Amino acid sequence: MSMAPQVTDGLLKGITILDLSRVLAGPFATMILANLGARVIKVEIPGTGDDSRAFGPFSNGKSLYYSAINCNKESIALNLKNAGDLAIFHKLAAKADVLVENYRPGTMEKLGLGWDVLHARYPRLVYGAASGFGDSGPFSQRAAYDIVVQGMGGIMSLTGYPDSPPARVGVSIGDMAAGLYLAIGINAALYRRTITGKGCKIDIAMLDCQVAILEDAITSYAKTGVIPGRLGTRHPTVAPFQAYKAKDGHFIIAAGNDHLFGLLTEVLGRPDLATDPRFKTNDLRHDNVDALQTEIEKALASRTVSDWIDALDAKGVPCSRINDIPHVMADPQVAARHMVVSVNDPVAGQIKVAGNPIKIVGMAEPTTFRPAPGLDADRSSILAEIAGESDE
């Protein structure tokens, strides 16, 4: 299509994505692709649109949740059961490079828009689908929610403290991991299309993606029989390498070798710990990790997190605050990397969204994003572009 993308440059410049997806897994993938320069046209249900438009909190009635995930996209409302709207959809599909949807498997087929139909009609179209459980298997037709796949997929069994119940990862990693893998697959399919001339269908399941981010848990358990559990903030084999409590809160110390441990004990004013027979090597420190925590926190209790970070930084001992959101936004490194972007939203007002973490050397980044579109906001310009065109 001839329309200018919302991000004016980028690796995916010239790519147009028809995005039928709602809420998070699909929209998160298309946000990443929009930030890479693709043009993303949200195709929404007339009247209500993307379900996340109803998610609070709101600013002047506009969902901040929706606004966070849908910058740099356009919107057209189409009822795909209506013949006129379906004709518009086909004209758009004929010109698009990618279609994204996150319906339950079978929904697109019921609309007459399944992969077989679309592939036959638009052989270059890449089709990216994300669902809870994917196109196959006994649970394929089940609805999934983020917390359901976090629970089924194992990550909750590893998150939290051993003496507390499992914790949910505090962001919707069930949806977002699926969105990330979907974006990888779509880009690989676009590359492949340059060789074969054909699109393909990518079938992403939220549950599969949870299994894919278990690091070594499956491999280690299957061979050793030791079931990995919850460790709070501790590292499975290195100590000290966790959160510790100071006078006014917790922060992280990551002293992964004897040299760094020695420096740490000096900063703490407890050089005796470095020669303590319980703590002489990493293996010993790991074996006596509770006693080590007690000794370290005894020393830390006298001063604030801020004081300790300054002192440890000065000696080169790796450490970090546990930033809350305001502190993340105030972080100088986050600012230097343009990871918080201001958006002038005509409804919500001035808002902030996360930036694009895929930095390309020598390619300027936009200093602002186009605000997340109102429902059907781009209908007239989109219709004007396709006026008189056929759907083949």
Add this chain to the structure above:
Amino acid sequence: MSMAPQVTDGLLKGITILDLSRVLAGPFATMILANLGARVIKVEIPGTGDDSRAFGPFSNGKSLYYSAINCNKESIALNLKNAGDLAIFHKLAAKADVLVENYRPGTMEKLGLGWDVLHARYPRLVYGAASGFGDSGPFSQRAAYDIVVQGMGGIMSLTGYPDSPPARVGVSIGDMAAGLYLAIGINAALYRRTITGKGCKIDIAMLDCQVAILEDAITSYAKTGVIPGRLGTRHPTVAPFQAYKAKDGHFIIAAGNDHLFGLLTEVLGRPDLATDPRFKTNDLRHDNVDALQTEIEKALASRTVSDWIDALDAKGVPCSRINDIPHVMADPQVAARHMVVSVNDPVAGQIKVAGNPIKIVGMAEPTTFRPAPGLDADRSSILAEIAGESDE
């Protein structure tokens, strides 16, 4: 290059990746690309190789951690400070499509292999870098560890229970999120190269990627001033939508509307809860979420998780076990989707690794993976291929 990829088909068939990366962020990205059919040649430090080869647990002396992340790759050991090995590196770079590294920024420049040098010499080469803080900004030269960026990036402030200290996400999401974004960027750059004929450098920072997965936290906080906190397993606005305790453990109930809540109260044998003035609507249930948990757990205490899951499934109330790793591996959906793959490792023996979650419709999946390579295991075959070739 002419060598056959380890995954014999896939969207990235024909792509060769020179992988200088170690431990997790880079190797996780190249694992994803290898599973998509790219040929990945690990370039390792002679003697020790990838640091993760020393990470336990071990099977017959081979790291299971390393084995989990490095299937479908080849290995050659090169000392890039040695002229002979450097010449081999250049012959490989001349033929590769992608180079991946996750050194601290500046390391490749010190080796004379910075982006400017490589781009001038190999203009088609895509260069993918992952580091803690990226090529720019005040922290660029700092070392980072997963727990450091999890702490700095805000996800820990959202994870865990409100009355406990923050929890680390129980997998290395700091590294793996960076690996996922790196893989997205590399594939987009490969696509872009088909248009421009030129490679580009992708500069991924672990911290940036943590900011990018905060969902709506930045947008919502910046507008409302409400600092998002830890919610255990609870949803910020929907109830009941969390983990609950039954007779023998916790499991998840996600009854997101009045209809599902009504069904839940019937299964619990507590239909009175549906008409209780505290619980009549989702907003009321959310306002009284502690009281709701007390009532639900009173009812759940009499029976096991297994009993309740059966009863709730029969009524169509969304619910899930909180699977530990053995239960993830035994899950019929995980099996049906080939998300646990057996590998016959000549050293470690029969092992299991996570499968590829990027499923392509109509493209057969390999039923096994090539085992993670021994250090320098593919030297002779790689040298035979490049014998007599120039590095231009």
